[in-house]
Amino acid sequence: MRFNTIFQFFVPKDDKFITLFEKASTNLLEASEVLKELIVTEDVALRNEMVQQIKDIERKGDDITHRIFEELNKNFITPFDREDIQSLTSSIDDVLDNINGACYKIKLYKPKKITTDFNKMCECLNQCAIEISIAVYELRYIKNSKKILQSCININSFENIADDLYHNYLTFLFDNEKDAIELIKMKEIMQNFERAVDCAENVSDVIKSIIIKNS
Amino acid sequence: MRFNTIFQFFVPKDDKFITLFEKASTNLLEASEVLKELIVTEDVALRNEMVQQIKDIERKGDDITHRIFEELNKNFITPFDREDIQSLTSSIDDVLDNINGACYKIKLYKPKKITTDFNKMCECLNQCAIEISIAVYELRYIKNSKKILQSCININSFENIADDLYHNYLTFLFDNEKDAIELIKMKEIMQNFERAVDCAENVSDVIKSIIIKNS
Amino acid sequence: MRFNTIFQFFVPKDDKFITLFEKASTNLLEASEVLKELIVTEDVALRNEMVQQIKDIERKGDDITHRIFEELNKNFITPFDREDIQSLTSSIDDVLDNINGACYKIKLYKPKKITTDFNKMCECLNQCAIEISIAVYELRYIKNSKKILQSCININSFENIADDLYHNYLTFLFDNEKDAIELIKMKEIMQNFERAVDCAENVSDVIKSIIIKNS
Numbered sequence: 001m002r003f004n005t006i007f008q009f010f011v012p013k014d015d016k017f018i019t020l021f022e023k024a025s026t027n028l029l030e031a032s033e034v035l036k037e038l039i040v041t042e043d044v045a046l047r048n049e050m051v052q053q054i055k056d057i058e059r060k061g062d063d064i065t066h067r068i069f070e071e072l073n074k075n076f077i078t079p080f081d082r083e084d085i086q087s088l089t090s091s092i093d094d095v096l097d098n099i100n101g102a103c104y105k106i107k108l109y110k111p112k113k114i115t116t117d118f119n120k121m122c123e124c125l126n127q128c129a130i131e132i133s134i135a136v137y138e139l140r141y142i143k144n145s146k147k148i149l150q151s152c153i154n155i156n157s158f159e160n161i162a163d164d165l166y167h168n169y170l171t172f173l174f175d176n177e178k179d180a181i182e183l184i185k186m187k188e189i190m191q192n193f194e195r196a197v198d199c200a201e202n203v204s205d206v207i208k209s210i211i212i213k214n215s
Numbered sequence: 216m217r218f219n220t221i222f223q224f225f226v227p228k229d230d231k232f233i234t235l236f237e238k239a240s241t242n243l244l245e246a247s248e249v250l251k252e253l254i255v256t257e258d259v260a261l262r263n264e265m266v267q268q269i270k271d272i273e274r275k276g277d278d279i280t281h282r283i284f285e286e287l288n289k290n291f292i293t294p295f296d297r298e299d300i301q302s303l304t305s306s307i308d309d310v311l312d313n314i315n316g317a318c319y320k321i322k323l324y325k326p327k328k329i330t331t332d333f334n335k336m337c338e339c340l341n342q343c344a345i346e347i348s349i350a351v352y353e354l355r356y357i358k359n360s361k362k363i364l365q366s367c368i369n370i371n372s373f374e375n376i377a378d379d380l381y382h383n384y385l386t387f388l389f390d391n392e393k394d395a396i397e398l399i400k401m402k403e404i405m406q407n408f409e410r411a412v413d414c415a416e417n418v419s420d421v422i423k424s425i426i427i428k429n430s
Numbered sequence: 431m432r433f434n435t436i437f438q439f440f441v442p443k444d445d446k447f448i449t450l451f452e453k454a455s456t457n458l459l460e461a462s463e464v465l466k467e468l469i470v471t472e473d474v475a476l477r478n479e480m481v482q483q484i485k486d487i488e489r490k491g492d493d494i495t496h497r498i499f500e501e502l503n504k505n506f507i508t509p510f511d512r513e514d515i516q517s518l519t520s521s522i523d524d525v526l527d528n529i530n531g532a533c534y535k536i537k538l539y540k541p542k543k544i545t546t547d548f549n550k551m552c553e554c555l556n557q558c559a560i561e562i563s564i565a566v567y568e569l570r571y572i573k574n575s576k577k578i579l580q581s582c583i584n585i586n587s588f589e590n591i592a593d594d595l596y597h598n599y600l601t602f603l604f605d606n607e608k609d610a611i612e613l614i615k616m617k618e619i620m621q622n623f624e625r626a627v628d629c630a631e632n633v634s635d636v637i638k639s640i641i642i643k644n645s
Binding site: 073104108109110180181184185 | 597600601604605607608610611613614639642643
């Protein structure tokens with residue numbers, strides 16, 4: 001029996017999942033930090049480099065997702081309901097997917113201008129990623145649920161802000177953008193960001209449901 | 216023990232779910248009635264008021280959805296399969312979401328003209344909501360499944376009508392609308408309505424599956 | 431007891447599902463063969479005829495899907511996990527739905543030109559359908575999983591090719607197409623094809639997961 005195996009034997013099974021969730025949330029946070037820079041960069045070459053960085057982070061996220069589902073298949077006893085583990089994993093993955101989708105469209109569509117509404121939206125997304133990270137890292141100490149629930153409330157507030165941002169932006173776009181192709185570009189990119197925030201709210205909902213069941 | 220609690224004790228558990236489903240279907244029906252008026256109104260201020268009404272109804276629907284999921288978490292014994300309860304709840308919610316999405320787009324996009332195809336589509340949606348309501352209210356007397364199945368058949372017919380309406384409208388739109396931005400607006404709004412009808416068909420499918428399992 | 435009933439009695443239950451999966455995969459393969467012809471046909475009347483053929487194949491696919499779900503409701507013992515049976519069924523159905531959706535849009539939108547990128551995409555889809563068919567027909571001999579896993583690897587390679595095709599096509603489209611309405615048409619049709627390939631990858635993922643659990 002190698003040290004590794006002994007070690008694994010003593011660490012409670014739960015730990016594996018929580019460690020993977022922590023990795024997933026840190027990964028998402030990293031993407032949202034790159035995104036904040038990407039969205040204000042006017043240097044196209046540099047921007048495309050950051051699009052690639054986010055693509056790499058998204059692939060790393062896929063690996064983490066994959067490992068969580070593998071662990072689910074291997075373990076009969078899990079720290080939370082199997083369904084909640086699946087939902088938490090998928091919803092974190094969905095946030096990242098939408099961020100990656102938006103960035104890829106920025107690279108492919110080459111929009112003529114990226115307005116400050118996009119910065120605000122990405123700021124919102126970054127705040128959501130921070131709160132998700134806080135909540136996920138607190139899942140180890142689930143009995144002390146106050147801090148976790150506060151993060152969930154904060155995510156909901158950011159989702160409301162993002163919702164208003166999105167609707168105001170669409171009104172602005174349809175009122176002012178006369179170039180249909182530019183309108184299509186901006187609308188789709190912003191939509192992906194808005195969906196990313198929606199998915200962050202799904203993350204918060206799953207976490208809340210985990211807290212309720214385990215308190 | 217207060218009266219309320221005693222009362223709850225004697226009412227079979229099943230009842231809670233069915234009562235909530237009834238509320239959800241009545242709520243959807245209400246939205247579809249407002250929608251029928253909204254779609255023929257040319258007064259923009261009045262129309263936006265009705266968009267807000269539908270938004271409020273949609274929020275109320277979210278609360279009902281939330282309560283059904285809470286009850287699911289609390290109750291081990293449920294009147295139908297847990298999965299069917301989830302699907303029925305989500306599919307009713309999806310109809311409402313798509314109605315709300317279409318209306319919100321009408322408010323944001325300010326389309327130049329809303330043709331009679333939209334009235335016909337919303338008439339279809341209203342008919343679906345009526346049949347859903349009939350079917351859901353009959354779920355209490357599930358052994359008498361004939362009436363329920365007739366409503367399901369009717370929903371399928373309306374879905375076929377809506378499908379034709381949608382495809383004819385798209386053909387018309389791509390043949391005639393030369394303003395790309397107007398085309399985008401109309402296409403997206405109509406798409407949301409068509410999806411709402413599709414989701415109504417999902418409601419019908421779940422109800423049929425409940426009937427089959429419980430007969 | 432008629433011969434049919436006796437026969438059914440001796441055939442293991444598993445068989446029903448695998449036979450239905452085989453039908454579903456053959457049906458998908460047929461659609462992808464028609465598609466390959468449809469996409470290179472310049473005769474609009476003939477093309478619309480093939481769109482109708484694919485619509486018919488899609489309906490047949492719906493019937494097969496329906497029968498699999500009925501069997502799931504009737505049988506307590508299934509050859510694979512119930513969830514995997516559902517996912518395999520739905521994912522094959524999704525490929526077909528997206529092929530049908532793309533073809534329907536070709537009929538409704540009447541795009542001015544269909545470039546060779548579309549042929550390449552449909553070639554990819556056909557290859558995926560061939561590999562899905564191989565993998566599904568091997569599910570009877572699941573212990574010999576090497577051939578199945580090779581097909582899954584091949585599907586992943588085709589999905590990567592399709593992904594590149596899609597992104598290059600979008601870049602080309604946004605760089606060159608100045609007619610916004612034509613751009614909308616081409617973008618949506620190509621998107622449906624790309625989603626069809628994505629769904630083929632989902633089929634491959636479910637099959638891999640079935641292999642892992644049953645080996």
